[in-house]
Amino acid sequence: MDQIDLILDKTNGGLKVFQEYLGKTVAPGVKFKNPFYDDTRASCNLYYGKKCGRYFLVDFGDSTLRGDCFWFVARWENLDAKNDFDEILRLIDRKLCLNIFDDRKPILASNNSKPVVVLANDHQNVPSKELPFEIVTNASLSQLDLQYWGQYGIDSATLAKFSVVSVKAFHSRRSDGTPYSICDDGHPFFGYFFNEGKGVKIYRPGQQMRFVYAGHLPHPYVFGLNQLPPTGDVLYITGGEKDVLSLSSHGFHTICLNSETAKVPENLLPSLRERFSHIAILYDMDDTGRKESANRMNELKEHDCPSVLNIELPLCGSKQEKDISDFFRLGHTVDELKDLTEEAITKQCQSYHRMR
Incomplete structure (x- = not known):
């Protein structure tokens, strides 16, 4: 058996994993509220897939929220299900003390605020838990730091504007209360501060565990929202913080969500519609980015956003050539992005006139 099959075998198809996080009272046939959003009705259930031999969380109120125990843990711990799968x-x-791995490689998974699960008959308002943290920052950005950001056209003024700092050491606790530390090892090591330093997202490019969260982060998570102007022509919704920084450094208005799979918060849409003439989805050019770009387009159109654009970059979609940061790193220019945006606006106008 490989490690995936061993975990499924020892956890009854993943059922014990769900119960470890959600509580023993969560079981097949018991409806409960989705812990990942403010669910007003108990619309979740655990479903057993006989063909694959594993349990799935199924949300009958939102068909996009469905997955096995590995998907669930990735979402709960704010990990990337694809890139962080080994973690x-x-x-x-x-x-779960399964003893499948015989090494003691440290697990750095963390989250700023763990979701809580509420059963159908449980009306108690349980507060979420914020993980404490201590951080030691460097007084200034090193030459290595500036070199890393500079390849994407990101300057020190933009980093200061978005409260990005160079980190020397970070101390926090895992969800089970176990303390851990991450120290500077000579590689780029940054923190995105939120809420006047009360929350932080750690970013370590090129490392197996790139992201760690702690403290009080915005809910919902939207990076770059506070840096937007009162009004503007085009707002770009892009795939990640680095993309926001790169776009902003090149003079564009932009935000990102916690991931490309996250929905734009409904309570944010009226403000964005009023403040910007166009909302452009600018996601990665890989399969996931293209799929989620189409999903965001449909969602925004359903909420009557007047002008929604899909910007496709002239990139192959490989790991080294897929996002707007890569676009600028590879030598593409501001004018090229403006041209792509104008083409998308023209295409949308032509489509609108054909429909009329």
């Missing part, structure tokens, strides 16, 4: 397996192994 997800190790986290499950350690949390």
